[in-house]
Amino acid sequence: MTRMIDIDPSESPRARFAYELRRHRLAARLTQKQLARRIGFSTSAVAMVETSKFRPSERFAELCDEAFGLDGVVTRLYAEVWPPPPPVPAHFRAWAVEERRATALRFWAPMLVPGMLQTENYARRVLSRLPGATEQEVEQRLSARMLRQAVLSRDDGPVITALIDEGVLHRPVGGPAVMREQLTHLVAMMRHPRVTVQIVPYGAEALSGLNGAYSIAEMRGNPYMVRVESQPWGRTLSERGLIADLVKGFDAIRADAYPQHLSIVMIEETMRGEWT
Template sequence: MTVNGEGPGLRARAEYGARMRKFRTRQGLSQERLAAAPGVTYSESQIGAVERGKRTPGEAFTEEIERVLGLNGELKELLPEIHNDFGPKWFRPWPGIEAAAHTIRTSEPSLIPGLLQTERYAEQVFLGKPGITLDEAQKAVKIRLKRQAVFDSPNPPMYSTLIDESVLSRPVGGASVMCEQLARLLTAMQHPCITVRIVPLSAGLTTGLLGAFEIAQIAGSTDTAYLESALTGEVITHFDGVRALNVRWDALSSMAYPMNVSEQVIREVMERYGD
């Protein structure tokens, strides 16, 4: 699933196709002649699909094309972004949806939201998965940090998140990591498009404790939501499901502290980590 052709991995794939076309035409080669070049094992239609961004290029394909066109990594350097940005199969649609959204609303009962996580905090979160290697965790962190570039776009989404107060006191990675992470939250709250509010412990057992979710609103499209469980995640578009999540978010929002009080709560917890 794509949204207006956007998403970091899809943009990298489009850039790959544009570069390949540029270098091919510089050599005076048509797609047909490139496919017929010695050592090329891919057909004209496969080459055309890559150039149009309809086919994901692999390392073997890239090595053949670079050799024939006399390149030195100009295409290969895009492969990590093309492949790593997709993440798990069930998550692949979501970065593109985030990039196209004009409004994003999230609820987090157990962790700092991914779009606001620091690198060290995110690494600790991924390392908490049983059996994961450091390399796998670091790759996942890179994907998460690249998603945060959505706030640097010319038209960033209006982002509003509700974080359970217990999240602030959970010492993910220890005091140093948490101080840095809470400082990141305070900085994010200065962004004109970002709202962070804390749902107090005094609210008791809330509907937010049932699980994290994110809702994206896209112009000219129905609302889309993302749900994540301990094992997998799911992007949903069906009306009843998304409407139920919007109602849940509104209920939680009514319980949350206003921004100024939320900021003070974050500062107080941050001071405790610094003691």
């Protein structure tokens, strides 16, 4: 019998698929070579899927179900791990998928309210300022951004932690009415049981975050994917060393942030003093 490899299914969605595929193959008493012959793929392809080094196709999952005599078990797992991409720009699709799968999301936002917490009017203003964006493109992207926020209403939705620079509260995106609505929404979201928002004050150096915004996706306590914003488009990355550095940076920024109850006070004071 093939020896079970050392792979942690809680490390990431892809690792979970790899682990379950190998488990079902061993239960069916098949070697990698035998499975490969049955489904018409190479032995190396099966090996790479089982070591989480290669993303299979949906057809691969369907054929595995047939080979194992399972009623769609592997195919359903495939749909959970690699759901259809949401209607967002191509450069953002990989991250949008992770937002729907992650059990926790962390956002560092030095310039704008994170998209996951934006109101429709705030998001429309941000998207309308993209160079060359047509009205139709703005509305399409706006619809996709609002759709992303549906994870917040799911019973099994991710835990959200957002660190927002104080300057974001004063940046006049769309004018006083839009800002007032946005900050009111932000306070309301801070009362959500799975949402924590902390304001990083001007007085905090937060030097590790001055290079730009980024987001971290976690699966059961394990950070496994990051989104780094840059021009002209951001990047979605999975390099472990980079993820570790950004997690350390996030923790350093959070150490300088106000706790949530004081952050609410700051937001409400800004609304009354600046956006009324």
